Amino acid sequence: MMKRRTTVVVVILTLIMTFMEMSALPAVLFCNVKIKDINPIYITLMLNFLLAFVICWMCKRIFIKDWWFGLQFKGILSGLKNYGLPAIIATVIVTFAFCIGLTPFDNKPTMWRVVIEGIVYYIGVGIMEELYLRGLLQNIIEKWLGKRKNATLYAILIASVLFGLGHIFGALGQPIVTVIAKTIWATALGIYFGAVYVASKNLWVPIILHLIINLCGIPFCFSTSNQYPTIALITCLVSYIILAGYGIYIIRKK
Helix, strand or coil, X not given: CCCHHHHHHHHHHHHXXXXXXXXXXXXXXXXXXXXXXXXXXXXXXXXXXXXXXXXXXXXXXXXXXXXXXXXXXXXXXXXXXXXXXXXXXXXXXXXXXHHHHHCCCCCCCCHHHHHHHHHHHHHHHHHHHHHHHHHHHHHHHHHHHCCCCCXXXXXXXXXXHHHHHHHHHHHCCCCHHHHHHHHHHHHHHHHHHHHHHHHXXXXXXXXXHHHHHHHHHHHHHHCCCCCCCHHHHHHHHHHHHHHHHHHHHHHHHC
């Protein structure tokens, strides 16, 4: 039986990390660093990720020492080998769709902007979201469901729906079709990440796959547009729903 203190700390930690990611607080109050042509908000968000990681690490060390995240190095390569190919294929297809939809590219970013906004930032996103959505939220939901039939699948679905709804805030200002599409495909990706996490028993695997999938956003660095092209919307929706189906297959097979 899980200790009540552990439950309380995990829930509070999940809420804190969710709030920090969505609000950019507290870093947004004091950090506004301009480097080259990098949008200052990315520096702010990455600092906020770092603060959230420190809070999570401290809670793990002090309050929830026995909480299992699955952050061991053993099993990373086998997990990527067994479950990563569909994500790589989807990323290639979606990136190609973005390149077509955003052509002609009308921006010439520095290498620093491409590296920070297109890669480093998404490393932080992958670690941050997988820590609190899979490592904390999905696990705590599964523990609450106990020995109910399909408890693992239900935990994945609930965490994924919340993951999808969380993307509404990041899509505000976009056309309603884009908001709906992003919510659906984020939910679908959550199912895939959650299933891979359970199957591989290693949180680094969905973290790495999360990063790989997010790399499809690099073409935006070469465009002044922040709108999703229609071809990219459709491609993302179809590709990620297929990944969700694969995720459910993984869980049912296990």
